[in-house]
Amino acid sequence: xxxxxxxxxxxxxxxxxxxxxxxxxxxxxxxxxxxxxxxxxxxxxxxxxxxxxxxxxxxxxxxxxxxxxxxxxxxxxxxxxxxxxxxxxxxxxxxxxxxxxxxxxxxxxxxxxxxxxxxxxxxxxxxxxxxxxxxxxxxxxxxxxxxxxxxxxxxxxxxxxxxxxxxxxxxxxxxxxxxxxxxxxxxxxxxxxxxxxxxxxxxxxxxxxxxxxxxxxxxxxxxxxxxxxxxxxxxxxxxxxxxxxxxxxxxxxxxxxxxxxxxxxxxxxxxxxxxxxxxxxxxxxxxxxxxxxxxxxxxxxxxxxxxxxxxxxxxxxxxxxxxxxxxxxxxxxxxxxxxxxxxxxxxxxxxxxxxxxxxxxxxxxxxxxxxx
Amino acid sequence: xxxxxxxxxxxxxxxxxxxxxxxxxxxxxxxxxxxxxxxxxxxxxxxxxxxxxxxxxxxxxxxxxxxxxxxxxxxxxxxxxxxxxxxxxxxxxxxxxxxxxxxxxxxxxxxxxxxxxxxxxxxxxxxxxxxxxxxxxxxxxxxxxxxxxxxxxxxxxxxxxxxxxxxxxxxxxxxxxxxxxxxxxxxxxxxxxxxxxxxxxxxxxxxxxxxxxxxxxxxxxxxxxxxxxxxxxxxxxxxxxxxxxxxxxxxxxxxxxxxxxxxxxxxxxxxxxxxxxxxxxxxxxxxxxxxxxxxxxxxxxxxxxxxxxxxxxxxxxxxxxxxxxxxxxxxxxxxxxxxxxxxxxxxxxxxxxxxxxxxxxxxxxxxxxxxxxxxxxxxxxxxxxxxxxx
Numbered sequence: 138x139x140x141x142x143x144x145x146x147x148x149x150x151x152x153x154x155x156x157x158x159x160x161x162x163x164x165x166x167x168x169x170x171x172x173x174x175x176x177x178x179x180x181x182x183x184x185x186x187x188x189x190x191x192x193x194x195x196x197x198x199x200x201x202x203x204x205x206x207x208x209x210x211x212x213x214x215x216x217x218x219x220x221x222x223x224x225x226x227x228x229x230x231x232x233x234x235x236x237x238x239x240x241x242x243x244x245x246x247x248x249x250x251x252x253x254x255x256x257x258x259x260x261x262x263x264x265x266x267x268x269x270x271x272x273x274x275x276x277x278x279x280x281x282x283x284x285x286x287x288x289x290x291x292x293x294x295x296x297x298x299x300x301x302x303x304x305x306x307x308x309x310x311x312x313x314x315x316x317x318x319x320x321x322x323x324x325x326x327x328x329x330x331x332x333x334x335x336x337x338x339x340x341x342x343x344x345x346x347x348x349x350x351x352x353x354x355x356x357x358x359x360x361x362x363x364x365x366x367x368x369x370x371x372x373x374x375x376x377x378x379x380x381x382x383x384x385x386x387x388x389x390x391x392x393x394x395x396x397x398x399x400x401x402x403x404x405x406x407x408x409x410x411x412x413x414x415x416x417x418x419x420x421x422x423x424x425x426x427x428x429x430x431x432x433x434x435x436x437x438x439x440x441x442x443x444x445x446x447x448x449x450x451x452x453x454x455x456x457x458x459x460x461x462x463x464x465x466x467x468x469x470x471x472x473x474x475x476x477x478x479x480x481x482x483x484x485x486x487x488x489x490x491x492x493x494x495x496x497x498x499x500x501x502x503x504x505x506x507x508x509x
Numbered sequence: 510x511x512x513x514x515x516x517x518x519x520x521x522x523x524x525x526x527x528x529x530x531x532x533x534x535x536x537x538x539x540x541x542x543x544x545x546x547x548x549x550x551x552x553x554x555x556x557x558x559x560x561x562x563x564x565x566x567x568x569x570x571x572x573x574x575x576x577x578x579x580x581x582x583x584x585x586x587x588x589x590x591x592x593x594x595x596x597x598x599x600x601x602x603x604x605x606x607x608x609x610x611x612x613x614x615x616x617x618x619x620x621x622x623x624x625x626x627x628x629x630x631x632x633x634x635x636x637x638x639x640x641x642x643x644x645x646x647x648x649x650x651x652x653x654x655x656x657x658x659x660x661x662x663x664x665x666x667x668x669x670x671x672x673x674x675x676x677x678x679x680x681x682x683x684x685x686x687x688x689x690x691x692x693x694x695x696x697x698x699x700x701x702x703x704x705x706x707x708x709x710x711x712x713x714x715x716x717x718x719x720x721x722x723x724x725x726x727x728x729x730x731x732x733x734x735x736x737x738x739x740x741x742x743x744x745x746x747x748x749x750x751x752x753x754x755x756x757x758x759x760x761x762x763x764x765x766x767x768x769x770x771x772x773x774x775x776x777x778x779x780x781x782x783x784x785x786x787x788x789x790x791x792x793x794x795x796x797x798x799x800x801x802x803x804x805x806x807x808x809x810x811x812x813x814x815x816x817x818x819x820x821x822x823x824x825x826x827x828x829x830x831x832x833x834x835x836x837x838x839x840x841x842x843x844x845x846x847x848x849x850x851x852x853x854x855x856x857x858x859x860x861x862x863x864x865x866x867x868x869x870x871x872x873x874x875x876x877x878x879x880x881x882x883x884x885x886x887x888x889x890x891x892x893x894x895x896x897x898x899x
Binding site for chain 1: 815816819820822823824825885886889
């Protein structure tokens with residue numbers, strides 16, 4: 138007999154990556170009595186990057202099978218089967234290409250350091266998948282993010298995870314209230330080790346699976362070789378390496394996509410003292426190097442900002458300028474539409490265009506925007 | 510709680526209830542059918558009976574049947590097995606329809622590596638095969654013509670008898686993929702006049718793992734699998750006794766096949782009429798032509814087939830679409846594209862294939878569910894901008 142669709146708690150579409158966090162999220166929702174549908178977003182053909190091309194691992198001949206494709210979809214399906222929930226693979230490759238990959242490549246070519254995970258959340262998980270949620274008559278969408286949701290009247294607050302190291306609220310600042318009300322974060326109140334222990338105790342097949350680290354579509358060759366593979370050669374222009382602030386030419390480089398603000402290693406210049414990337418100029422293709430002291434600054438401007446709780450000029454927040462940043466106190470100086478000027482109380486190292494500045498009040502996420 | 514409804518019988522079928530009761534007895538026939546001693550006799554007899562039953566059902570001699578692991582192997586065996594030992598070996602052209610199953614389509618194209626060339630016979634949106642084009646393509650260079658009897662996605666039937674006649678006149682061999690036809694409509698290989706034909710057990714309420722290739726007596730056939738002398742050296746390997754016996758058991762049930770064909774035709778036709786009446790902007794492919802009794806392929810304008818499938822699935826209805834792929838790659842069906850449907854049309858198509866277990870109540874519930882889901886999904890399309898789609 139068929140009993141799906143009879144839960145009083147409602148129906149949830151859970152985004153399952155095949156990793157341990159979203160697997161435990163799905164298991165918890167089933168345990169809590171929801172009707173749960175699992176879905177994996179097929180976002181990128183990994184077969185190019187997941188195995189060594191030089192060893193002839195990739196099959197290109199029709200009828201000749203390939204050994205190397207991601208097992209993540211299979212893992213997610215195995216978990217869904219074990220939980221006894223319907224599971225579907227939803228193709229998002231075109232959208233992922235347009236909103237995540239193209240933006241990622243474009244950012245590096247313009248001297249910025251992008252955060253593909255935020256775009257994936259904004260345009261894939263909480264847009265494309267949200268549409269699927271509606272189409273499948275689900276009440277909620279759930280993910281394995283380390284973030285907590287709290288209801289405050291008719292508004293929702295995002296609270297950082299119980300696991301300070303895993304907290305992923307930084308990647309979620311773009312979400313508006315009308316989407317937040319549909320989101321569940323079943324593992325947000327847990328730490329990573331809690332989640333692993335739960336996966337073990339529930340006997341989930343992914344309990345001991347290695348955490349994915351870094352950017353999902355970047356292979357072992359690193360991001361600059363990814364860009365070189367996916368961009369026409371003439372867009373990767375060589376340029377000069379200059380000493381800041383004197384302008385003395387120190388050498389040449391093969392493209393600004395190889396650099397990020399604050400970078401020290403792999404610059405290709407021996408100066409007898411440590412030099413850091415101070416500034417990347419996409420107009421002239423120049424990369425300015427200098428002493429670490431020049432990396433520090435107090436001011437930044439964000440654009441395309443989104444606020445879960447309204448902010449006012451003069452207020453102070455703890456602002457994170459990259460995922461790994463611990464957050465530093467800063468004052469809101471000027472608000473012009475979705476553009477906001479911010480001044481830190483103390484200078485911050487390597488404020489990097491393309492990254493997000495995300496504002497917190499204690500553990501509560503206030504909002505954020507993209508650093509210019 | 511409601512009974513789930515299975516409307517995907519062209520994909521596979523549930524086991525016949527009477528067959529299920531037999532299987533436990535047959536499991537005891539574990540011996541090797543090739544053994545001379547007592548343990549081999551039971552299984553040998555099961556296979557012998559199965560061969561006789563299938564031969565009777567399709568109108569051939571028992572020794573003209575080669576048991577295989579299924580329909581795909583039978584199609585591979587026909588193409589890869591007939592061509593290298595072709596009586597007119599200088600002929601290097603293969604002619605297949607544009608809507609063949611991948612196990613014919615890809616096998617034929619794999620032969621290009623051995624110097625063959627593949628030409629396609631076009632099929633239009635209503636499932637009509639272009640026989641004029643066939644006439645143009647047939648020549649003294651044609652080695653093999655392979656055309657299916659019934660299409661798996663649309664249920665359209667093709668004039669295999671007429672095609673075989675033309676092909677033989679041109680001196681070509683003829684193979685017919687009859688996998689979707691067996692158990693749904695009468696199949697008589699002599700009447701069709703083909704040299705080889707493929708069959709499968711699991712499309713016929715039987716077990717997976719057994720199929721067969723009919724090969725006309727006197728034809729040369731090169732084995733794909735070399736080894737022991739099973740199947741007169743045409744298919745080595747210890748036989749899948751249980752699955753073969755099951756296929757044979759079903760072949761003795763030709764009376765039921767006839768009764769169900771009539772019943773399913775009525776059920777399907779009424780279902781289609783109701784859908785056309787109650788859901789706007791639905792078109793059914795080849796409704797006026799010859800079709801299998803159980804199959805209906807429809808285009809539901811403005812509705813994504815995959816989303817429709819998921820919605821039906823969570824309500825307990827199993828169907829299939831023109832873009833089905835478990836890996837999530839919604840490439841539209843090459844068959845529908847070959848018939849001239851656009852990508853969008855193929856992606857909003859739905860295949861329903863009824864079977865022996867379906868009742869009027871199943872169909873009533875299904876149409877009701879379909880109507881509600883289509884109305885709801887179409888509502889999204891008009892009220893919400895799909896702005897982010899690229």
